[in-house]
Amino acid sequence: MSFHALRAQYASLLKQFIASTKEFEVLTSIPTDPSPPAETLYVLDSSFNPPTLAHLRIASSALQERLQPTSRLLLLLATQNADKPSKPASFEDRLIMMELFAHDLRSHLATTATSTSSGHAHPTTHLPSIDIGVTKKPYFVDKAAAIEAAGTYPTPLEQVHLTGYDTLIRILNPKYYPPEYNLQPLNVLFSRHRLRVRMRPDDEWGSPEDQQEFVAALARGDRENEGGRREWAERIHLVPGKTPGEPPVSSTKAREAVQATSQDLDWLVPDRVRDFMRSEQPYSRDR
Numbered sequence: 001m002s003f004h005a006l007r008a009q010y011a012s013l014l015k016q017f018i019a020s021t022k023e024f025e026v027l028t029s030i031p032t033d034p035s036p037p038a039e040t041l042y043v044l045d046s047s048f049n050p051p052t053l054a055h056l057r058i059a060s061s062a063l064q065e066r067l068q069p070t071s072r073l074l075l076l077l078a079t080q081n082a083d084k085p086s087k088p089a090s091f092e093d094r095l096i097m098m099e100l101f102a103h104d105l106r107s108h109l110a111t112t113a114t115s116t117s118s119g120h121a122h123p124t125t126h127l128p129s130i131d132i133g134v135t136k137k138p139y140f141v142d143k144a145a146a147i148e149a150a151g152t153y154p155t156p157l158e159q160v161h162l163t164g165y166d167t168l169i170r171i172l173n174p175k176y177y178p179p180e181y182n183l184q185p186l187n188v189l190f191s192r193h194r195l196r197v198r199m200r201p202d203d204e205w206g207s208p209e210d211q212q213e214f215v216a217a218l219a220r221g222d223r224e225n226e227g228g229r230r231e232w233a234e235r236i237h238l239v240p241g242k243t244p245g246e247p248p249v250s251s252t253k254a255r256e257a258v259q260a261t262s263q264d265l266d267w268l269v270p271d272r273v274r275d276f277m278r279s280e281q282p283y284s285r286d287r
Ligand SMILES: Nc1ncnc2c1ncn2[C@@H]1O[C@H](COP(=O)(O)OP(=O)(O)OP(=O)(O)O)[C@@H](O)[C@H]1O
Pocket: 045, 046, 047, 048, 049, 052, 054, 055, 058, 162, 163, 164, 165, 166, 167, 198, 199, 200, 241, 242, 248, 249, 250, 251, 252, 253
């Protein structure tokens, strides 16, 4: 399907979703054929503005821990962000980039499985299916509940939310939980689901040791006065982020690169997303 036709299709699906009372919906799946029922649902929630190689590493490292068709990945676009106002690219273009990203991710999984297995390409039938979904809910605890309530997946189903360290800090910030402004509402999330958190070491977020200490403090009970329970720490799995010296990758950098230094897209976004950004210019002011 041409990008023009795909954009029109997503525009119509989005319009129906926004006008509905639904809080979560899967718009498409890759591949579209039926697949075995999910046993673990990995959820990568992002503004996908655009999807980057950091998002690809977050998802692929989680899926590669147990590469099996009963693992499923949900790429979840939040139409409402907890903090940021909406800005270009359009949601339609982001959904197209999410679909391209899903193909890039499956290609990546198929080829990287080769180096760890017998030297043969990993059959695509063994790769996890990827859903492209939308939610109106900005907070993780509500996203998890909306996914459960929609009835799209078998129940009960453990969700593993894939985030970066900056997002973990925000999930555990009481300012998001009125009217009491304490962390108690998160108990629903941590009693059923998990977080797999990629460290994001830099000047703003500190060293890997500082990031590990944040979870260790929760485990020691240091957040109990704010309603944070020690046992939640067991449901938070911190994994390494970029290695020292590796340049930091972010959607902001990719948006800047497409305007100024387009060759930098090669190390910021996966191939199909890069080609789309170059040909369709979703961040151009004329769009
Ligand atoms: N380089 C990275 N290292 C670790 N986590 C990351 C990285 N990039 C994104 N993430 C995580 O991926 C999730 C979605 O990210 P998000 O859409 O905010 O991307 P971003 O690159 O931080 O965006 P922006 O630059 O537009 O603020 C968040 O949980 C975020 O922490």
